[in-house]
Amino acid sequence: MSSAAGIAIATLVTLTLVKSTPIIYAALGGVISERAGIVNIGLEGMMAGGAFTAVVFSGITGSPIAGLLAGIAAGALLGFVLGFAATVFKVDQIVAGTGINLVALGGAAYALTLLYNQPGASPQVNALGPNYWILVALAFVCALALHAVLYFTPWGLRVRACGENPRAVHDAGLHPLRLRLYAVILSGALAGLGGAFLSIGEVNIYSDGMTAGRGFIALAAVIFGRWTPWGATGAAVFFGFFEALQYVLQGRIGWLPSDAMQAVPYIAALVAIAGLVGKVRAPAADGIPY
Amino acid sequence: MIQLRRALGGPVGAILLAFFLAACAMLVAGVSPLDGFSALFVGSLGGRQQIAETLVQTTALLFPALGISLAFRAGLFNIGAEGQLLIGALACGAVGAHFAAPTPLAIFVLLACGFVGGGIWGGIAGWLRAQFNANEIISTLMLNFVAISLATYLVSGPLKSPAAVGAETAPLPAASWLPLLIPDTRLSIGLIIAILAAFVLRWLFTRTVFGYELRASGEAPDAARRNGVNMPRTTLLALTLSGAIAGLGGATIVTGVLHRFNTQLSPGYGYTAIAVALVGDLNPLWVCLAAFGFGILEAGGLAMQALADVPKDAIHVIEGLIILVLAARRYIATRAEAAPI
Numbered sequence: 001m002s003s004a005a006g007i008a009i010a011t012l013v014t015l016t017l018v019k020s021t022p023i024i025y026a027a028l029g030g031v032i033s034e035r036a037g038i039v040n041i042g043l044e045g046m047m048a049g050g051a052f053t054a055v056v057f058s059g060i061t062g063s064p065i066a067g068l069l070a071g072i073a074a075g076a077l078l079g080f081v082l083g084f085a086a087t088v089f090k091v092d093q094i095v096a097g098t099g100i101n102l103v104a105l106g107g108a109a110y111a112l113t114l115l116y117n118q119p120g121a122s123p124q125v126n127a128l129g130p131n132y133w134i135l136v137a138l139a140f141v142c143a144l145a146l147h148a149v150l151y152f153t154p155w156g157l158r159v160r161a162c163g164e165n166p167r168a169v170h171d172a173g174l175h176p177l178r179l180r181l182y183a184v185i186l187s188g189a190l191a192g193l194g195g196a197f198l199s200i201g202e203v204n205i206y207s208d209g210m211t212a213g214r215g216f217i218a219l220a221a222v223i224f225g226r227w228t229p230w231g232a233t234g235a236a237v238f239f240g241f242f243e244a245l246q247y248v249l250q251g252r253i254g255w256l257p258s259d260a261m262q263a264v265p266y267i268a269a270l271v272a273i274a275g276l277v278g279k280v281r282a283p284a285a286d287g288i289p290y
Numbered sequence: 291m292i293q294l295r296r297a298l299g300g301p302v303g304a305i306l307l308a309f310f311l312a313a314c315a316m317l318v319a320g321v322s323p324l325d326g327f328s329a330l331f332v333g334s335l336g337g338r339q340q341i342a343e344t345l346v347q348t349t350a351l352l353f354p355a356l357g358i359s360l361a362f363r364a365g366l367f368n369i370g371a372e373g374q375l376l377i378g379a380l381a382c383g384a385v386g387a388h389f390a391a392p393t394p395l396a397i398f399v400l401l402a403c404g405f406v407g408g409g410i411w412g413g414i415a416g417w418l419r420a421q422f423n424a425n426e427i428i429s430t431l432m433l434n435f436v437a438i439s440l441a442t443y444l445v446s447g448p449l450k451s452p453a454a455v456g457a458e459t460a461p462l463p464a465a466s467w468l469p470l471l472i473p474d475t476r477l478s479i480g481l482i483i484a485i486l487a488a489f490v491l492r493w494l495f496t497r498t499v500f501g502y503e504l505r506a507s508g509e510a511p512d513a514a515r516r517n518g519v520n521m522p523r524t525t526l527l528a529l530t531l532s533g534a535i536a537g538l539g540g541a542t543i544v545t546g547v548l549h550r551f552n553t554q555l556s557p558g559y560g561y562t563a564i565a566v567a568l569v570g571d572l573n574p575l576w577v578c579l580a581a582f583g584f585g586i587l588e589a590g591g592l593a594m595q596a597l598a599d600v601p602k603d604a605i606h607v608i609e610g611l612i613i614l615v616l617a618a619r620r621y622i623a624t625r626a627e628a629a630p631i
Contacts (some may be wrong), residue, residue, distance in 0.1 A: 039631055041427065045610075081614075091617035094367055094427065094631075098564060099613030106606025113601035114319055216431045223425065223630050259443035266432040266439075274424040282630040 012241075012248045017136050018202060019247075020240025022047065024139040025194030026218035027225065027232040028146050029075075029187035034227055035150060036183030037163040037176075039287040041097025042082050043191045044215025045104030050075040050192025051199035052108035052122075055206040056115065059125040067125070068196050075192015076185050078104055083184030087177040090289035101215070109208050120208055127204035135197050139233075142190065146229040159183050163283030166290035176290055191215065213266065220269040226280060235272065242268040301569050301576075304612045305583070311611055315604035326598045333593020334586040340593075342475030346547060348585030349477075350556070352484040353539020354563035355581055356491055357412070357532040359572040361426075363495065364528035365508030370415060370430025371536040372560025373437030374408040376553070378537020380441050381407030382544045383551025384449050387460040396466040401483075401541045408537015409530045411437060416529030420522035425629040426529065434560070441553050451550075458552035468546035478546030484581075487535060488574040495574070504528055536560065558606070562588070565609040568616045584609075 026043045033040040040046075053074035058067025082100050085091045113119045128135065150156035159179055161169045166176035194214070199206045217239050224238070225231025243265040250258045316326035334344045354371035361368035382404040389396065415433060418424035442457065451460035468478035495501040506514035507524045515521055539559070544551050566584050570577030587609075591602040 034631075041631075085614060085617065089618050091614075092619065093617075095568065096614055096617035098369065099610045099615075099617060102561065102565070102610030102613060103607055104610075106603050106610055109603035110315070110601045110607055113603065119601070119603075213431060213435050216428055219631060220428050220432070223428075257443050257447060259439055259446060261439075262442075263436040263439035266435040270418070270424070270429055270432045270436075273428055274418045274422040276422070276424075276630075280630050287631070 008248055008252060012244055015244035015247055016237065016241045018132075018240075019243040020237040021136045021139045021201070022194035022197045023214055023218050023221060023236035023239055024143065024233050025197065026191045026215055027221040027236045028139075028142055028229055029079075029190035029194070030218050030222035031225070031227055031229055031232045032146060032150070032159070032190070033079075033184050033187035034222060034286050035163045035283055036159045036180045037166060037283060037285040037288065037290065038083065038086050038180050038184050038187075039093045039097065040079075040082065040184060040187050040191075041094050041219070042078060042100030042104070042215075043097075043187075043218050044211055044213065045097075045101035046075040046078045046188045046191035047195035047198065047211045047215050048101075048108050049078050049104040050195030051210060052111065052195075052206045053192070054196035054200045055122050055125050055204075056111075058127070058200050059123070062126055064126050064128045064131075064200050067200050068128070068193070071196030071199075072189045072192045075195065076189040079185040079188020079191070080181070082188070083181040086184065086289065087181050093287055093289070105209075105211075108206065112206070112208070122206040124204045125200065127200040132197065132201040135193075135201050143229045143233040150229065155179075160283070162290075163285055166285055170290075180290070191218075194218075217265065217269050220273050223276065223280060223282075224272045227283060238272070239265055239268055301571055301580070301616070304569055304615050307615055308587075308608050308612055311608045312604070315607065316598070316600050319598075319600045319604070321598045321600050326594055326600050329594045329597040329600075330586070330590035333597065334590030338472065339475055340589065342472050342477040344582070344585045344589040345471075345481050346476050346585075347588035348581045349481045349484050349546075350539060350543055350559045351563050351566050351584050351588070352481075352578060352581040353487065353542065354536040354560045355566035355570065355577050356484070356487055356574060357408075357535035357539075358563055358567040359570065359574060359577055360491060360494075360504070360535065361412075361528055361532035362567060362572050363508050364504045364524060365511060366416075366419070366525065366528055366532070367427045368412065368415070368430050368529060368532050369427060369564060370412070370433050370533070370560070371563050372556060372558065373430070373434035374411045374533035374536035375540040375543075375556055375560050376434075376437045376441055377411040377540070378404035378408035378534075379540030379544045379551055379555055380437075380444065381537070382541035383459045383462070384444070386462040386466050386544065387449070387451070387550070390463050390465065393465045393469075396463075397468060397545060400462075400466055400545050401538060404541020404544070405534045405538045408540060409534030411537065412533015413526065413530035415533075416526040419529065419629055420525045423629045425631045427631060430529075438553065441551075445551065445553060449551075456552065459550050461550045462545060466545055467549055468542065476547050478542070480542030480546040483542060484539070485578060487538070488578050491535075491574040500524075500527070536563075557588075562606075562609055565613050568613055 050071035054067040054071030057070035169176040221235035224235035313323040446457040570580035
């Protein structure tokens with residue numbers, strides 16, 4: 001093997017891990033929410049909200065850790081909005097999630113102009129720097145933790161029951177709506193963390209449209225991963241690989257048009273959800289208001 | 291709580307909310323709502339040019355909103371109108387740059403290109419859903435990103451006009467331009483075509499077997515299937531037609547307003563159109579009215595930004611909150627018939 005190819009492969013592996021990380025966080029958020037019975041179309045907006053808030057708070061405090069926590073909080077807040085609407089008002093979750101996306105993406109663009117008076121992108125702030133590797137590793141720890149919680153704790157069993165048969169949870173004397181609300185808040189927090197990784201992990205700014213459909217790719221990862229934490233993580237790495245591949249090939253194969261290459265991760269997600277005919281089963285009460 | 295939900299859940303509540311939120315957005319930006327609203331309305335309705343510009347925006351929103359209404363009525367959540375509109379515009383611009391014919395024929399051919407282009411893009415999602423049960427929410431959104439990559443690649447490479455500085459196609463010959471509705475403005479007869487499309491859609495919904503099957507498969511999929519509605523066929527046709535209408539809209543922007551294709555031609559019309567369709571209650575004629583309302587916001591938003599210093603993006607926040615409120619109504623049929631998400 002030539003050393004150039006070796007470097008390319010090393011870059012590909014590294015980039016795959018980095019590009020997978022935000023998708024893993026969002027996909028884990030999707031898993032917990034859907035296992036509780038709430039479809040979270042708003043993952044994209046929650047990522048954007050987390051990414052933007054992280055930059056703002058890192059800018060104000062000078063501490064990227066504060067930014068990270070603020071990003072998580074912003075995602076959780078948006079999760080609360082969706083969860084509250086879905087449990088108390090029993091709204092159409094898909095329509096509400098679409099609303100969340102517009103609010104968060106538009107709100108970030110609006111606040112960007114108001115705060116920094118420069119539309120399009122924020123100024124540079126203190127980012128995590130080399131420490132972002134901790135977040136990459138933490139994504140896999142989160143997958144492990146979510147697996148443990150969902151399958152080995154009473155709370156996890158109750159959450160899963162909410163996604164299959166909320167009535168039974170109610171009859172057992174528990175509060176399915178409260179469980180669902182907590183699950184969606186957690187979902188938002190994870191998506192917010194994924195967003196914060198995008199803005200102050202990988203780079204050090206927020207720019208409009210930087211989430212670029214990753215929230216929806218994460219939804220595809222949830223389906224592709226059969227609504228399990230490890231499955232979704234694997235699917236997220238799969239999609240992250242295609243995103244990384246696009247970057248690696250762009251620099252190396254001259255005749256491949258880079259604009260067309262940008263479509264690769266999206267096409268991978270399309271193929272993944274189409275290739276599952278008749279093989280998947282969503283939680284029975286997923287998306288149905290209780 | 292239920293009364294509150296009903297009162298606020300309707301389009302009227304949503305519009306009231308929109309005004310309230312717009313006022314909040316202005317206050318946050320440090321602008322008196324009085325100044326903000328006057329900038330908004332003067333900028334959108336204050337004169338012949340302004341009204342024409344509002345109607346240009348109305349036209350651009352109406353086509354994708356009608357397409358979305360059709361898909362939603364069939365229980366299909368098409369959030370890919372943006373990509374469908376873009377591909378329609380691309381098809382129209384690519385053909386139009388190299389196509390010369392007398393006016394009526396040229397326009398007809400170019401609009402047909404947009405219709406077919408958007409139809410293919412919507413049809414891909416329809417086929418994936420009908421054949422593989424691939425959820426249309428994800429597929430239509432993914433296709434938006436594929437559309438923008440494809441369009442960017444084509445107009446910065448194979449289809450780029452040698453004369454142009456930026457990434458755009460060669461201009462259309464003047465014979466291919468849609469006639470203007472109001473002289474010396476940007477308003478073409480695209481508006482008339484859009485309103486006609488709304489009436490055709492209303493006729494389709496209420497007077498045809500296909501329209502009935504379409505609504506049945508959205509409102510009561512189980513009953514529709516048991517009564518012999520071919521669900522995969524309805525799904526494929528609904529998403530194809532939905533995309534085709536959005537694509538037609540893209541073509542009217544190219545032939546009626548810009549007279550060439552570039553990738554910046556839509557500032558998110560396909561996403562705003564979701565709010566337009568929901569506020570219009572998925573009813574083609576009410577959607578026309580809703581499109582006019584959002585046309586005021588789009589056209590006035592720029593004036594508001596210029597005159598009153600309120601960022602235009604405030605409008606997207608308002609749209610999102612309106613959608614959140616309207617989510618209290620049910621649009622998509624029971625989960626059993628939906629593709630996994």
